[in-house]
Amino acid sequence: MGSELSSASPSEDSSTPPEPESALETARLQLHRAADHLDIDPNIVERLNHPRNVHEVTVPIERDDGTVEVFTGYRAQHDSVRGPYKGGLRYHPDVTRDECVGLGIWMTWKCAVMDLPFGGAKGGIAVNPKTLSRDEKERLTRRFTQELRKVIGPNLDIPAPDMGTDPQTMAWLMDAYSMQEGETIPGVITGKPPIVGGSKGREDAPGRSVAIITQLVCEYYDQPLSETTVAVQGYGSVGANAARLLDERGATVVAISDVNGAMYDPAGIDTAAVPSHDEEPEAVTEYADTVISNDELLTLDVDVLIPAALGNVITEANADDIAADFVVEGANGPTTSTADSILADRDVMVIPDILANAGGVTVSYFEWLQDINRRSWSLERVNDELDEEMRAAWDAVRTEFENRDITWRDAAYIVALSRIAEAHEARGLWP
Numbered sequence: 001m002g003s004e005l006s007s008a009s010p011s012e013d014s015s016t017p018p019e020p021e022s023a024l025e026t027a028r029l030q031l032h033r034a035a036d037h038l039d040i041d042p043n044i045v046e047r048l049n050h051p052r053n054v055h056e057v058t059v060p061i062e063r064d065d066g067t068v069e070v071f072t073g074y075r076a077q078h079d080s081v082r083g084p085y086k087g088g089l090r091y092h093p094d095v096t097r098d099e100c101v102g103l104g105i106w107m108t109w110k111c112a113v114m115d116l117p118f119g120g121a122k123g124g125i126a127v128n129p130k131t132l133s134r135d136e137k138e139r140l141t142r143r144f145t146q147e148l149r150k151v152i153g154p155n156l157d158i159p160a161p162d163m164g165t166d167p168q169t170m171a172w173l174m175d176a177y178s179m180q181e182g183e184t185i186p187g188v189i190t191g192k193p194p195i196v197g198g199s200k201g202r203e204d205a206p207g208r209s210v211a212i213i214t215q216l217v218c219e220y221y222d223q224p225l226s227e228t229t230v231a232v233q234g235y236g237s238v239g240a241n242a243a244r245l246l247d248e249r250g251a252t253v254v255a256i257s258d259v260n261g262a263m264y265d266p267a268g269i270d271t272a273a274v275p276s277h278d279e280e281p282e283a284v285t286e287y288a289d290t291v292i293s294n295d296e297l298l299t300l301d302v303d304v305l306i307p308a309a310l311g312n313v314i315t316e317a318n319a320d321d322i323a324a325d326f327v328v329e330g331a332n333g334p335t336t337s338t339a340d341s342i343l344a345d346r347d348v349m350v351i352p353d354i355l356a357n358a359g360g361v362t363v364s365y366f367e368w369l370q371d372i373n374r375r376s377w378s379l380e381r382v383n384d385e386l387d388e389e390m391r392a393a394w395d396a397v398r399t400e401f402e403n404r405d406i407t408w409r410d411a412a413y414i415v416a417l418s419r420i421a422e423a424h425e426a427r428g429l430w431p
């Protein structure tokens with residue numbers, strides 16, 4: 001196993017990089033922007049500019065036809081000053097080392113903005129999971145777990161689902177880790193099926209938090225939900241759950257999408273009737289009468305746009321065409337830095353990923369507590385506590401937004417970075 005510190009130089013120059021911009025470039029720019037608002041020891045900022053470790057592993061598996069194929073996997077661990085590293089595992093062909101580092105940095109801020117006792121990490125394998133059989137995916141996950149065994153653990157680094165992984169993947173990881181350790185250790189991973197120590201409500205949680213935050217934003221700007229139109233890109237764990245909850249709560253969801261395009265109905269979509277990615281991948285366009293492209297979805301004239309699939313979909317090229325009043329980021333990093341500035345100049349309110357989709361990691365925290373205590377919570381308790389945590393985070397971010405006259409993203413970063421910097425100061429050195 002390789003373990004290395006980032007060799008990239010800190011981005012002292014906070015000018016915007018040319019697009020396409022990597023998750024790492026965006027994350028570093030955002031760190032420096034937030035630090036500019038705060039009186040933080042520059043040495044702490046320099047530490048946070050780099051991951052603590054990036055583990056790169058090769059993952060060989062036997063394909064069903066008997067051939068061996070070797071994939072590359074990563075686990076980037078950014079900061080653990082407030083607790084064990086925490087963050088998802090992504091199976092996607094575009095997974096790279098830098099993407100994992102950038103996403104890991106965002107996990108640090110996300111856990112801090114929610115005031116959870118975790119740091120940030122992210123990992124994944126560069127693979128298209130749709131090209132794997134179920135058995136191949138299981139073998140890949142078990143071997144990846146074996147390679148990461150020494151650097152994860154319930155008090156060290158606790159992975160979870162992300163794009164391309166699901167509760168079943170988490171169950172295999174938990175089983176592989178537990179078999180190697182010789183005892184059942186459910187707390188090594190979250191997002192498991194409830195029967196093996198998962199939390200009720202975890203699958204819905206990131207979409208639920210997107211819906212809660214959308215509702216709070218609408219209330220804040222006196223926009224009744226019953227008069228709000230919504231377009232959602234991506235119909236997976238985040239997008240489908242957000243769309244369905246907003247639909248249930250009275251909003252009109254006019255567009256949803258899968259990888260092949262978007263279903264569009266200005267009269268409103270019956271979101272429960274369309275299978276999510278988990279229920280049937282690539283089904284949205286199959287069920288649609290009117291199909292538009294994913295690019296067209298982004299520029300629809302709706303009140304709320306929820307990008308909930310890939311990163312970097314709102315860019316310099318289309319930011320001027322975004323017609324929504326509010327962008328609530330369901331995906332991680334859907335907006336490039338240039339696009340962010342364009343949207344801010346145009347008074348489009350962007351509610352950042354680290355707040356909006358933080359329900360996933362918050363219920364992961366509840367799951368971890370349940371695993372430690374060997375006691376499961378009711379769905380009602382999970383949802384009530386999630387609602388409470390989201391409102392507390394919203395209040396903290398709103399206070400900064402109102403006091404400083406800044407963007408919602410800067411406000412969320414200020415909340416997160418202040419907590420992290422204070423923890424580094426308190427602990428004394430560079431843990």
Ligand SMILES: NC(=O)C1=CN([C@@H]2O[C@H](COP(=O)(O)OP(=O)(O)OC[C@H]3O[C@@H](n4cnc5c(N)ncnc54)[C@H](OP(=O)(O)O)[C@@H]3O)[C@@H](O)[C@H]2O)C=CC1
Nearest residue numbers: 164206234235236237238258259277281282309331332360
């Ligand atoms: N899962 C989690 O706990 C959390 C996830 N996130 C973030 O949310 C985003 C989505 O993750 P998640 O919902 O888990 O992913 P899923 O794998 O559950 O679903 C992804 C969805 O996006 C669609 N999609 C894939 N590629 C594209 C594309 N090029 N254009 C448009 N749509 C596409 C898929 O369509 P199809 O069915 O056709 O494949 C599917 O509907 C990611 O950025 C992730 O990091 C954030 C917080 C928590």
Ligand SMILES: O=C(O)CCC(=O)C(=O)O
Nearest residue numbers: 087088160162360361364
């Ligand atoms: O639940 C978790 O630990 C992390 C989920 C995740 O990867 C994310 O919020 O981006």
